[in-house]
Amino acid sequence: MIRIGHGYDVHKLGADRRLVLCGTDIPYEKGLVGHSDADVAVHALMDAILGALALGDIGKLFPDTDPAYKGADSMVLLMDVIQRMTGAGYRLGNLDITIIAEKPKLAPYIMEMRDNLAAVFGCELSQVSVKATTEEGLGLAGQGIGAHANVLLMKC
Ligand code: MG
Numbered sequence: 001m002i003r004i005g006h007g008y009d010v011h012k013l014g015a016d017r018r019l020v021l022c023g024t025d026i027p028y029e030k031g032l033v034g035h036s037d038a039d040v041a042v043h044a045l046m047d048a049i050l051g052a053l054a055l056g057d058i059g060k061l062f063p064d065t066d067p068a069y070k071g072a073d074s075m076v077l078l079m080d081v082i083q084r085m086t087g088a089g090y091r092l093g094n095l096d097i098t099i100i101a102e103k104p105k106l107a108p109y110i111m112e113m114r115d116n117l118a119a120v121f122g123c124e125l126s127q128v129s130v131k132a133t134t135e136e137g138l139g140l141a142g143q144g145i146g147a148h149a150n151v152l153l154m155k156c
Contacts, residue, residue: 001155002093005052007044010146021099021106021145022113022130023075023120028104032145035064039074041099041113041130044149046074046081048095052153053088079120085153092121093152096129102142106132 013019017031020039032038046058062069062077069077085091095117099106113130121128140146 003052003090003153005048005050005151005153007047007049007051007149008147009040009043009047010140010144011038011040011043012144013142019104019145020074021109021147022097023073023116024109024112026104026106026109036062036069036072036077037074040145041097041147041149042074042078044147045095045097045117045151046078048149048151049081049085049153052151053085053090055084055088075116075120082121086156089156090153091156092123092127093154094127094129095121095149095151097131097147097149099130099132100135100140100146100148101132102134102137102140 011032011034013030014033015030017033018037019026019028019031020037022041032040043058050057110130114125114128117128118125
């Protein structure tokens with residue numbers, strides 16, 4: 001049996017914040033604003049996994065009103081979601097993330113992002129796709145960064 005899920009998230013860019021995407025720190029004059037480390041790509045990915053399993057969403061699991069998650073490392077939250085996936089008897093088939101950002105250029109960091117994700121899933125690099133696109137100055141228009149994620153999960 002297979003299950004698919006989709007996740008989508010957007011965070012605003014702001015001053016004096018780290019820019020963390022798929023667990024990789026990216027040097028930039030701004031970072032993403034949020035209760036946790038605001039890793040928008042990992043947030044979309046977690047929602048995709050939870051969606052595939054009909055287990056709700058990260059807002060329910062890790063509420064941003066809970067001080068426990070202030071400044072939280074989203075990769076650690078992802079490990080929790082992966083445990084829930086495994087607990088439900090599923091493993092990753094593949095995942096595909098699209099990050100939407102006008103700036104900065106993300107191409108130099110894509111391989112590291114894939115490595116980070118493959119490491120937490122304990123899967124092959126070929127199961128993990130991370131892509132980046134702009135919206136040609138439309139849409140988020142440099143005010144924020146968004147991400148879509150799709151996952152396919154397979155019954156163990
Ligand atoms: Mg978020």
